[in-house]
Amino acid sequence: MKISVRNLEPTKVRLTITVEKDEFDPYLDAARKEIGKQVNVPGFRKGHVPGRIIDQRIGFASVAGEAVNSGVPELYSKALSEKELHAMAQPEIDVKEVPESANDDTKLKFTAEVEIRPQFELPELEGMEIEVAKPEVSDEDVDKRLDNLRQRFGTLVSVDRPAQKGDYASIDLEAVIDGKSADSQEGVSYELGSNTMLDGLDEALDGLSAGEETTFEGTLEAGEHQGEKAQIKVKVNSVKAEELPELNDDFAQEASEFDTLEELKADVRKQCEQDAEGRQATDARDAFIAKLEEDLDIPVPKGLKESMVEDQLKNANKDAKSASKEEKEEAEKTVEKELRDQMVLDALAEKLQVSVTQVDVTNFLASIAQQYGMDPSAFINAIVQNGQLASAVQEVGRSKGMLAGMRAVTFKDPDGKVLDLSRFLGEDEAQGEDVAEQDESVQAASAAAAVADQLTHAEETEVAEAED
Template sequence: MSAEMITKENSEVIIKLAVDSAEFGKGVDKAYKKLRGRFNIPGFRKGKAPKKVIEMNYGKGIFFEEAINIVFPDAYEKAVKELELDPVAMPEIEEVEQVEDGQDLVMKVKIAVKPEVELGEYKGVEIEKKEVSVEDEQVEKDIEVKRENNARYINVEDRGIQNDDMTIIDFKGFVDGEEFEGGAAENYNLVVGSNTFIPGFEEQLIGASVGDELDVNVSFPESYHAENLAGKPALFKVSVKEIKFKELPELDDEFAKDISEFDTIDELKADIKKQLEEEAKKQAENEMKNELVEKIVEAATVEVPEVMVENEADSMLRDFEMQLRYQGLDMDSYMKYMGKNRDELKDEMKEQALKNVKRSLVLEKIYKTEGIEVSDEEFEKEIEEMAKTYNMEVEKVKSSLRPQDMESIRESMLVKKAVEMLMDSAKIA
């Protein structure tokens, strides 16, 4: 195998790739063994005809195409290493210049590679310091959330439903006089005023008492996800089984003792303020890092190949689909609800995909230029932290990681170290 670079224009390389005749001959033999069962030759059982006989009947090059498919991957991999290329997509055979029995196989191959990055100013870049402050109102808001989380619901017998009450109801829904799928439930917990149901449903429950049966008339929104119900009037027959009101705990020292390790409400508030300040500082630091990296990326020059943007958009689309699954949704239902298809959704992601790729290329150029590395000890420590996060044994985490996963982790660590180096050198005004 030999490889020669013919042209290189930023992110596109054309190479001449030659596979020696002996190696190509082995590929032809493998192609014959793979395909011989497809040929019917008179006088021979199917799959038993000699290679030469098949070639006499179908032409000398009958096995060449499959032979090229067989020998190309290994030859391409060696060429990439020999020419020190960094491909970002599958190669394309532009032309087979020579393919003859007993001769070398010669091909022109087009390869999309990572583009050259010309860095602008990246050290000593000026960014604005983000001031951090936590107001008493934020502390009070956090306290109220804790009160809500520790509220209890008490049964009500002597009055009708009020806003914020929790009700337990049975209901059946009808459209055009017929029950519809998914429109019925028993012992359903509903907080009135939570806007969980169709607009107008919860308001019509106010005033109803335990044991009441009532008709609730609503209309499905025009944008409702189920097309057969969108915009249609519906009748729900509702039976009220229980009413409960929410009782918030008193905001006193006992409350602090119940939900924390502190003895007083003042100590609890002080701790909440400290935590909020730490979170605010982290957020401010991340915002400063993002601002810094954006400036450095803007100052760099790089022509991002379309294939890299396409690949990143595909990756973003897969991640989005996984997030939907975690939320109990599926992509098809989401797209139907939004009135979009996968291609439209992907197109919307391309602008951010381009930013992501350019950012990645620039930061990679920086950590390579600066000679930033990740030691084996640092990598081991990262794996140990992952094991703690997922509550797994370190060896189990290691065994679950593929080589590309390990490489991705190392790359993330390199990027993180590069950003820290940039922050250390930045001028914070």
């Protein structure tokens, strides 16, 4: 097989692949056997029709077409491997020449244009030191967690005064467009200051008492008139304030297994310290990746970047046309970092010769399925059927490579004290998955959500068809 490579861009190449006759013949023979299983030829048992008869009866063009469909992807992969190229996207294949008969000396020739990972040299890990900030826990952190605990045991009580930030109001809403009611809701419970509904709602409610109403202009966030401006009529039915229990020994006994408030506070501080250590491990991960990329100028594949930016905007309910310049720039910045991180971690996994087992991938997909409340077996089958298994393998490889790399360097705090991150990194590849799982979850979230949506839609369709 002859392979020539032409660089079209720093991250894009065109492969021209010419396949020798003896390399293409096995694909032709396999195609003849496959076709022979599907056709009936008088005088021959199904599946035992000689190849020359298949060529005569079915036509060599059909045989060659089947051989090209099955052979080109495999030959393309071999060409990538031989030239040590790492594809970042699906190739554009163009078949140029195909033999017209079994005796034709014409060689199979095709081109493949594909975006690739650019070449770069990772720094040596031996002797590398990375500084990570200390995990600080303040009295304010403890108080905040205690306040959150108090809120879990808080009660809402009606108040005879104007609504203010932090109150809960029961409201009726009506959206009016061109003098006609476009949407309405009644008895909605809303926390003032949460900014979880319509823009302008918090300002409109502030200062209103039960029984009062007002109108403001807002943009509808969902429904048939999503994105349209409307006059929003809002009426306050009631106002309730949150009443929190006092911080004392009685509260400690009610909210925990401790007898005194001091014991509860000590336990809360311990939890804060553990969380701080977790944040430090995450900071160490980010600092490690940043250190690897510190002196590298890594271009990103343009086509893949554009596609990912579109997906990023779509996830934010935007598109390339409606998004502002700032939103596009933010999406591009996010995507470029994600792509560079992925390419660096892929290169690191290869450098460290990380292997990914079936158990690794199964455990990873099962953990993602649990996060989405899905049956692990159904989720894994859906991933396979949707052709996303290779992406899952790649994500696991990146995470294992990252953990192995982090174990190979030294992390220190600003005072020069060596940090022990073994709780998060483990001592070998079979341990220490906390930090990696966070990264895997982020990378797999959109794919998992897409599969979950597809399965949910399929179930809804089955139910609807059964009802019909």
